[in-house]
Amino acid sequence: MRWHDRELDAVLFDLDGTLVDSAPDLVAAMQRLCRELDAAEPDAAAVRAAVSKGGRAMLRRGLPGLDEPRYEALLPRFLDIYAADIAGLSRPFDGVEALIAAIEARGARWGVVTNKPGWLARPLLERLGWSQRSAALVSGDCLAVRKPDPAPVRHACELAGVAPQRCVYVGDDLRDIEAGRAAGLYTVAAAWGYLDGEDPHGWAADWVAPSALALQQALQLHP
Structure with missing residues (x-):
């Protein structure tokens, strides 16, 4: 990693799969939805792997074989179940x-750029004690576009009052790296995240971090 030649003003993060292991709560919500539908027990590992892809992807893994209109119809109920206990099992x-x-x-400074809607992202940060510490939260419904479009990442830089070239963006999905790179940030793939079976070394990130500790050390950050 070659960051030491730059000044660091901020680190921006994806949320699910990068900062927070939210999969246990999302899998639990999927299990409850399947019980309500009298459907088979979902494949927990498959649902977990799809967390960074969003609610629709998780529904396709948990309830395979349905048509797209049915997934769209089930999405609000799935998210309502999840929202009812959004941080019961989720941990950094x-x-x-x-x-x-x-x-x-x-x-x-640090902040969050996520495709998760604000009505879910805000209470999750609140429950984790981060809402007053984060310099920026750009959720999936904040702008007209979402990642991989770079606009949300640029907007987070504006909210934090920092220049993109003095920031790092960290995420566990290809669209995170695409958005961060297009916005002009140094990009780091979080290899500790969900990844969905993909090799982050193929995402053209500036660096692939094996752990949060490794990232802290690479950025020469000391508590």
């Missing part, structure tokens, strides 16, 4: 709390 990934603390100790 190992090393994330220390990474955030080190960013703050450095005097830099």
Whole structure:
């Protein structure tokens, strides 16, 4: 990783699969939905792998074989179930709390750019105690476009008051890297995330971080 030649003003993150392991709550919501529909028990591993792809992708994994209109009809109920206990089992990934603390100790800022809708992203950050610490939250319904479009990442830089070339964007999905790169940020693929069976080394990220601790060390952040 070659970041040491730059000044670091901010680190922006994807949310699910990068900062937070939200899969346990999402899998639990899928299991409840399947019980309501008298459907077979969902493949928990398949649902977990699709978390970073969004609610529709999780429905396709948990309830395979339905047509797209049926998935669209089921999406609101799935999200309502999830929202009812949005952080019951969700926890930050190992090393994330220390990474955030080190960013703050450095005097830099951090924020979140997620395709998750705001009515879900905001309470999740609140439950984790991050809502007052984050310099920016750009959710999937904040703008007319979502990642992989770079506009949400650029907007987060504006909210945080930082220049893109002095920022890092970290995510566990190809669209995170595409959005961050197009917005002019240094991009880091979070290899600790869900990945959905993909090899992040093929995403053309500036670096692939094996862990949050490795990222903290690479950015020369000390608590």
